[in-house]
Structure formats: structure tokens, C-alpha cells
Amino acid sequence: MSNTRENTSTGIAPQSDLAQHDGSGAVASLPSRPRRKRSSWGMRLEILLLAGPAAIVFLAFVIFPVVIAAYYGFFRWQGYGPATDFVGLQNYVTILQDSAFQQALMHNGLIVIGSLVLQGPVAILLALLLNRKMRGQSIIRVLIFVPYVIAEVVVGTGWSLMLATNGALNGFLKNIGMGFLAHDWLSDPSIAIWTLLAILTWKYVGFAVILFLAGLQGIPEELYEAAALDGASYWQIQRRIVLPLLAPTLRIWAFLSIIGALQLFDLVYIIWGQYVASTAGTSTMATYMVANGRNAGNFGYGNAVAVVIFLISLIVALFYQRFVLRRDTEGAITGDRRTGRKNR
Numbered sequence: 001m002s003n004t005r006e007n008t009s010t011g012i013a014p015q016s017d018l019a020q021h022d023g024s025g026a027v028a029s030l031p032s033r034p035r036r037k038r039s040s041w042g043m044r045l046e047i048l049l050l051a052g053p054a055a056i057v058f059l060a061f062v063i064f065p066v067v068i069a070a071y072y073g074f075f076r077w078q079g080y081g082p083a084t085d086f087v088g089l090q091n092y093v094t095i096l097q098d099s100a101f102q103q104a105l106m107h108n109g110l111i112v113i114g115s116l117v118l119q120g121p122v123a124i125l126l127a128l129l130l131n132r133k134m135r136g137q138s139i140i141r142v143l144i145f146v147p148y149v150i151a152e153v154v155v156g157t158g159w160s161l162m163l164a165t166n167g168a169l170n171g172f173l174k175n176i177g178m179g180f181l182a183h184d185w186l187s188d189p190s191i192a193i194w195t196l197l198a199i200l201t202w203k204y205v206g207f208a209v210i211l212f213l214a215g216l217q218g219i220p221e222e223l224y225e226a227a228a229l230d231g232a233s234y235w236q237i238q239r240r241i242v243l244p245l246l247a248p249t250l251r252i253w254a255f256l257s258i259i260g261a262l263q264l265f266d267l268v269y270i271i272w273g274q275y276v277a278s279t280a281g282t283s284t285m286a287t288y289m290v291a292n293g294r295n296a297g298n299f300g301y302g303n304a305v306a307v308v309i310f311l312i313s314l315i316v317a318l319f320y321q322r323f324v325l326r327r328d329t330e331g332a333i334t335g336d337r338r339t340g341r342k343n344r
Contacts, residue, residue, distance in 0.1 A: 066310055073304030078297055091304035100278060101305075104288040105312075107193065107281065112261040114197040115204070116254055122201065123208035123253075124246075128238060130209070131216045141213070145206040156270030159199050160186065163271075186272065189281035196282050199267060204260075208253050215249030216242065248328045255320055262313050265290070285309050 073091050075083035095101050130141055147155070162168040163185040170182035185195045219242060227237045265286030268277050274291040277283040289309065293302015 066307065069303040069306045069310075072300050073307050075300045076298065077300035077303075079294075079299035083300065085300075087300075091301050092308065094301070095305055095308055100283070100292075101285070101288055103278075103281075104283045104285045108262050108264065108284050110193060111197065111200070111264060111284070112258050114193075115200060115257050115261050118197060118201045119205050119208055119257065120250070120254070123205050123212055124243075124250075126205070126209045127212035127216060128242070130213060141209075144209050147203045148206040150203075152266040153270060155199070155203055156267050160271045163195060187276065187280050189279070192272070192280040192282050196268065196271075199271070200264075203267075204257070208257075211249055211253050212246065215246045219245050251324055251328060255317070255325065258316060258320065259313055262316065263309065285312075 072083055074086060074088055076085040076087050076091075077083040126144060130137060130144075164170075165184050165187075169185065170179075173179055173182045183191065186192060223241050223245075224237060227241055232240065263286060264284050268282055268284055268287050269290065272280055272282050274287060274295060277287050278291070285305070286309065289302050289305035293299060293305055296302075
């Protein structure tokens, strides 16, 4: 009784008042006090501080140049002075009707398909091989990744010298008695596009291998052990467990490869040049833009081509995200549809 009186006098409620009893006699604690929510102004300020610099850079170096290019695309402009010779949509109509641009667009499509078909399987096999413990694993990884970090100028110059008519490759074939295989690898329209795909595979397969290795590292070891205990073979484990879990990484790599193939310029321009590329069957939309824009002194037309390339890449990216990447992003973006709450 004295303890109860002392607690009451000092403002501390007795335990009988702080606890609630249910029907079984058990003591149930009171619910915890809800956290105070941050004010909407505080959240908006935080978002502004975090996203503001990135938004400014994006607007300055992406959106603003596209808008300026679209503006000059409506003029016949020589690259200096004010643009006064307004031609409306004539530049865009000419681009879409030009057989050279249509051929370049077809080449970009072939490069997209060829890059996915050639680089994908090769990179997967190399990643599966390098994911196993073996001697010299680190050295092999470095050697595979080295071509990707070499500058395109160095790569293009080296391959153009080796694949020339009197280059190292034809000379090697002749020295080993296989001169009948020597060919004009760069100028023959029937094989030049395949030469380009081989060079692209050699240079960019290392990037795909690194991405796939990172994805393989995220697969728990317990899954391999459980499948092995169930009697699954090595290839069954790869087909039934590894590849399905690696699918998100595969889709991201395919997206990057598609966009890169649509905007391919440097290697083609360095190896084949602006005029040889069109005759050899390796021209791209970017080389068409440079040849018919800057080099022709018609910068308004070149800006229009740049806008067309941007729109094609944007449409492909939106369709790919809508129909392919949706399964990877909808959970993080839309959250739980049944409850209307976003995942945190």
C-alpha cells in the first residue's frame, strides 16, 4: 500500500493501471505510440536536394541538345550564323525516303540481332566456365575484359591493319598454306558486315561476361547443393536453376546491347571510313548522319538525322521496358497492387 501511494503521489501510475488484462488473465501491453510523420515540405525538400543536381545535368546535356537539334532540323543551315532558311519537315521527309538511310537502318537492325545472337551465348558459356574454381581464373577474367576497356580508336586502327588485303591475317593464311582463305575482309559487301560483327563480339563480350558473373555471384550456393542432392546433373542445374535466376541480368545486358548497336558509330567510321562504309555494306545511321550532315556542310540535315536516331532509340527503349523489363521493375515501382502500398 505504501508503494502504491508513493507512485501515485509522484505521478507514476501503478502497473495495474498501465496494463490491460484479457479474459485469460494474461497481461497485454498497450500499443506503442505511432511515429511522427515527416512533413510534406520536408520530404519535398529532401527529394529536391537529392534529385535536383541530376535533373539539372540531364536537362542541360540531354533534353536541351535534343530540343536544339530538333529546332535546327527545320532549317537548311550551314552551321554558322542564324538559321533563316526554313524548310519545315522537308529534312525529315528526305531522311525517311533516302535509300541510303534505309540501308543504314537495316544494317543497324542486323547489328542488333547479330550482337544478341553472337555475344549472348559466348558470354554465358564463358561466365559459367569462369564461375567455377580453376587455376588462373583471375588472369582469364582480366584478359577477357581487356578488349572492352581499350579505346575504340586503338581497336579500329589495329583491326583495319590486320584485316587489310595485304594485312597480317591474309599473310598468316598464306604462310601456313591456306592462302585460298585469304579475302578482302573489309571491302567485300558479302562478308564485311560479318567482319564487323566479329570485331564487335571480340570487343564487347567481356562486358557481358562481367555482368553475368556478377549475376551468378548472387545465386545462393544452397540451390546448387539442393539440386545436386536431388540428382540433377551439371547442365540440368544450369538450365533449370542458373539461367532462370540469371534472366534479369540477361535482360539488362540485352537492353544495353540493343541501344549501343542502334547508336554504333566509332568502330565503323574508324575501320571503314565515311564512304567505304556505304559501299561495303556496313554503314549505320550515325555514319550516315556525319556523312550527310557535317561532311556535306548541311548541319540542319544532320541535326534532323540526329533527332530521328534519338526517336528510334527512345521508342525501342520504351517498348523494351514496357514488354520485357516490366517484370523486373513493376514490383519496385508499383508496389503491392492489392493493398495500394509501395514496397519499401
